[in-house]
Amino acid sequence: VYIKRIEIKGFKSFKNRTVINLCKGLNVITGPNGSGKSNIVDAIRFALGELNPRMLRVERFSELICDNLDAGSRRAYVKIVLDNSDRKIPIDSGEVEIQRSIDEKGRMTYKINGRRSSREAIVDMLSVAGLSPSAINIIMQGAVTRIADLTPKRRRELLEEII
Amino acid sequence: VYIKRIEIKGFKSFKNRTVINLCKGLNVITGPNGSGKSNIVDAIRFALGELNPRMLRVERFSELICDNLDAGSRRAYVKIVLDNSDRKIPIDSGEVEIQRSIDEKGRMTYKINGRRSSREAIVDMLSVAGLSPSAINIIMQGAVTRIADLTPKRRRELLEEII
Amino acid sequence: KKRVFMEFLDRLNSKLREVFSKFTSGGDAWLEPEDKTNIFNGGIDLITAFPGKPRRSLSIASGGEKTIAALSFVFALSKLNPTTVYILDEVDAHLDPVNLERLASALKDLSNESQIIVISLKDVIASKADKIYGIYSKGGLSKVVAAVMNVEAISNG
Amino acid sequence: KKRVFMEFLDRLNSKLREVFSKFTSGGDAWLEPEDKTNIFNGGIDLITAFPGKPRRSLSIASGGEKTIAALSFVFALSKLNPTTVYILDEVDAHLDPVNLERLASALKDLSNESQIIVISLKDVIASKADKIYGIYSKGGLSKVVAAVMNVEAISNG
Numbered sequence: 001v002y003i004k005r006i007e008i009k010g011f012k013s014f015k016n017r018t019v020i021n022l023c024k025g026l027n028v029i030t031g032p033n034g035s036g037k038s039n040i041v042d043a044i045r046f047a048l049g050e051l052n053p054r055m056l057r058v059e060r061f062s063e064l065i066c067d068n069l070d071a072g073s074r075r076a077y078v079k080i081v082l083d084n085s086d087r088k089i090p091i092d093s094g095e096v097e098i099q100r101s102i103d104e105k106g107r108m109t110y111k112i113n114g115r116r117s118s119r120e121a122i123v124d125m126l127s128v129a130g131l132s133p134s135a136i137n138i139i140m141q142g143a144v145t146r147i148a149d150l151t152p153k154r155r156r157e158l159l160e161e162i163i
Numbered sequence: 164v165y166i167k168r169i170e171i172k173g174f175k176s177f178k179n180r181t182v183i184n185l186c187k188g189l190n191v192i193t194g195p196n197g198s199g200k201s202n203i204v205d206a207i208r209f210a211l212g213e214l215n216p217r218m219l220r221v222e223r224f225s226e227l228i229c230d231n232l233d234a235g236s237r238r239a240y241v242k243i244v245l246d247n248s249d250r251k252i253p254i255d256s257g258e259v260e261i262q263r264s265i266d267e268k269g270r271m272t273y274k275i276n277g278r279r280s281s282r283e284a285i286v287d288m289l290s291v292a293g294l295s296p297s298a299i300n301i302i303m304q305g306a307v308t309r310i311a312d313l314t315p316k317r318r319r320e321l322l323e324e325i326i
Numbered sequence: 327k328k329r330v331f332m333e334f335l336d337r338l339n340s341k342l343r344e345v346f347s348k349f350t351s352g353g354d355a356w357l358e359p360e361d362k363t364n365i366f367n368g369g370i371d372l373i374t375a376f377p378g379k380p381r382r383s384l385s386i387a388s389g390g391e392k393t394i395a396a397l398s399f400v401f402a403l404s405k406l407n408p409t410t411v412y413i414l415d416e417v418d419a420h421l422d423p424v425n426l427e428r429l430a431s432a433l434k435d436l437s438n439e440s441q442i443i444v445i446s447l448k449d450v451i452a453s454k455a456d457k458i459y460g461i462y463s464k465g466g467l468s469k470v471v472a473a474v475m476n477v478e479a480i481s482n483g
Numbered sequence: 484k485k486r487v488f489m490e491f492l493d494r495l496n497s498k499l500r501e502v503f504s505k506f507t508s509g510g511d512a513w514l515e516p517e518d519k520t521n522i523f524n525g526g527i528d529l530i531t532a533f534p535g536k537p538r539r540s541l542s543i544a545s546g547g548e549k550t551i552a553a554l555s556f557v558f559a560l561s562k563l564n565p566t567t568v569y570i571l572d573e574v575d576a577h578l579d580p581v582n583l584e585r586l587a588s589a590l591k592d593l594s595n596e597s598q599i600i601v602i603s604l605k606d607v608i609a610s611k612a613d614k615i616y617g618i619y620s621k622g623g624l625s626k627v628v629a630a631v632m633n634v635e636a637i638s639n640g
């Protein structure tokens with residue numbers, strides 16, 4: 001399972017619909033300070049079901065909506081298309097598309113392959129593929145040394161979760 | 164007032180006596196990871212009277228002593244020589260030397276121009292010169308963004324202290 | 327349960343030694359339970375011995391050393407459980423040129439088993455990419471340009 | 484007391500605007516009391532508007548943007564109280580090449596009033612130094628070599 005493409009619209013600095021096609025190997029994102037690189041990581045975590053807005057660097061989920069949008073268009077969505085040719089995800093399709101949207105009032109909707117679903121269904125499905133918004137394989141900017149600073153107790157708990 | 168030179172012995176990775184002569188302007192310290200650059204900053208803060216060992220990245224002050232020293236030589240000291248030609252420090256000498264030492268048992272001694280003194284005397288003297296181990300003008304590795312993340316209340320308190 | 331955990335720890339330790347030794351050209355690192363008789367009674371320490379240095383607590387290690395230890399831990403875990411996605415945002419911020427080169431090799435190696443998405447400002451890292459994405463800001467809004475670097479590696483990009 | 488604080492804030496704000504605008508080539512930044520009628524009733528916000536972007540909370544700013552805002556704040560304070568020593572350890576870790584160049588100029592400028600001790604892995608910063616110190620490790624112990632770059636600026640080194 002890997003991410004084939006990401007579609008971001010209305011999310012933080014991505015006002016207009018942006019499609020990013022990823023490859024199976026080593027993808028490197030670069031660019032000037034403040035251009036939107038970490039916002040892409042926030043978008044991925046959001047789509048994977050992140051529950052804590054502070055992990056996306058906002059106080060409330062509604063702050064994720066691009067503040068440049070006119071009233072009436074204040075909505076954001078992130079779509080992740082996963083390659084499922086190994087059928088690790090128990091759905092009979094070579095591609096699985098998950099989408100999470102939020103509107104001005106903070107209402108969130110989740111979709112799998114275009115059909116309304118729940119966050120729980122998405123999280124269950126993704127855990128089979130080893131994809132979770134809070135797993136150790138997503139390291140946010142400035143957070144890498146915290147892994148070295150884990151207390152021995154936290155480290156054991158982390159390893160227990162992984163097994 | 165500026166730091167003319169630093170003398171470090173037995174402190175962290177500086178086992179042997181090391182003298183660093185600084186200039187009045189822009190001093191840049193560079194070198195590989197783990198070579199001892201941040202240890203120099205810890206040494207300066209230690210000599211300026213830092214009270215919290217965690218600010219020096221250790222749990223106890225005795226951990227500052229170079230662990231490579233043989234039993235019997237387990238002592239550390241840091242000496243800072245300040246230029247006082249502007250006489251901002253109320254001592255009638257063009258140079259003021261402050262020294263802080265620690266031994267294996269954790270006993271600490273302070274000296275001003277070679278004579279035994281107290282931490283309070285050193286801190287008072289240095290505050291006149293605007294030198295304090297916990298002031299905003301010393302930014303540790305990884306800490307710069309925390310200044311941007313200060314709560315409004317903490318920021319006001321910081322400014323009040325400065326006035 | 328305890329046996330399963332101990333087995334896992336042994337396998338992880340052998341991977342960790344391998345990854346860390348390669349990353350540091352000769353250093354050693356391992357995970358040690360605080361209570362050897364009953365693992366669940368205490369935590370698990372990460373002990374590192376950088377080349378030319380004795381084993382020391384990670385808490386007094388430098389910023390770059392902690393980064394290397396943390397990444398070695400994460401990469402070692404991935405070798406036990408390889409088919410996953412890694413997203414790393416500027417993990418290389420505190421690395422010197424030598425360690426950047428080693429990180430670049432480690433990422434290249436890891437990308438044979440897993441998909442890796444790295445955000446980096448370092449040329450050394452970008453030079454190893456199969457595909458590069460340049461993000462820039464126009465009128466305050468983010469734009470993306472992508473360039474495929476390694477044509478054989480790209481099956482869908 | 485309140486008047487002294489307000490005066491200080493005004494002077495600091497004018498320095499902050501100046502430093503930030505130069506650092507970002509046209510951005511704006513200022514300090515705003517949460518409670519304008521009674522400053523001590525609330526805190527003081529740091530508002531920033533990066534070029535091409537509206538004023539936003541610093542909490543959603545990027546790592547590089549936060550670094551620039553933080554350093555502008557510190558440098559502005561130094562312009563009000565210039566005769567002191569600055570010790571900056573790898574504050575440039577998250578800056579892109581353009582911002583590194585601007586930081587290097589800001590440090591050069593600041594070093595006319597204050598002594599600055601910077602730890603940096605960036606050539607751009609080292610190239611502006613009056614004196615450079617290379618720290619290296621031999622047998623696990625730190626050694627220092629120093630080189631004077633700008634002879635007129637050195638009076639004692």
Ligand SMILES: Nc1ncnc2c1ncn2[C@@H]1O[C@H](COP(=O)(O)OP(=O)(O)OP(=O)(O)O)[C@@H](O)[C@H]1O
Nearest residue numbers: 012033034035036037038039065066067545546547
């Ligand atoms: N809701 C929002 N609407 C519009 N713009 C936003 C919103 N939230 C954040 N931004 C903008 O996104 C930018 C931050 O983007 P991001 O953190 O992705 O930068 P970056 O490319 O990672 O930079 P760096 O290299 O400094 O880490 C900021 O300039 C911020 O103003």
Ligand SMILES: Nc1ncnc2c1ncn2[C@@H]1O[C@H](COP(=O)(O)OP(=O)(O)OP(=O)(O)O)[C@@H](O)[C@H]1O
Nearest residue numbers: 175196197198199200201202228229230388389390
């Ligand atoms: N008490 C001690 N005795 C001997 N060595 C020590 C002691 N405390 C720390 N060290 C060593 O000092 C080194 C860390 O030095 P320091 O933090 O100054 O590195 P640095 O040059 O700042 O590196 P980086 O560029 O990665 O930040 C570590 O390798 C650590 O093992």
Ligand SMILES: [Mg+2]
Nearest residue numbers: 038141545546
């Ligand atoms: Mg970022």
Ligand SMILES: [Mg+2]
Nearest residue numbers: 201304388389
């Ligand atoms: Mg350091």
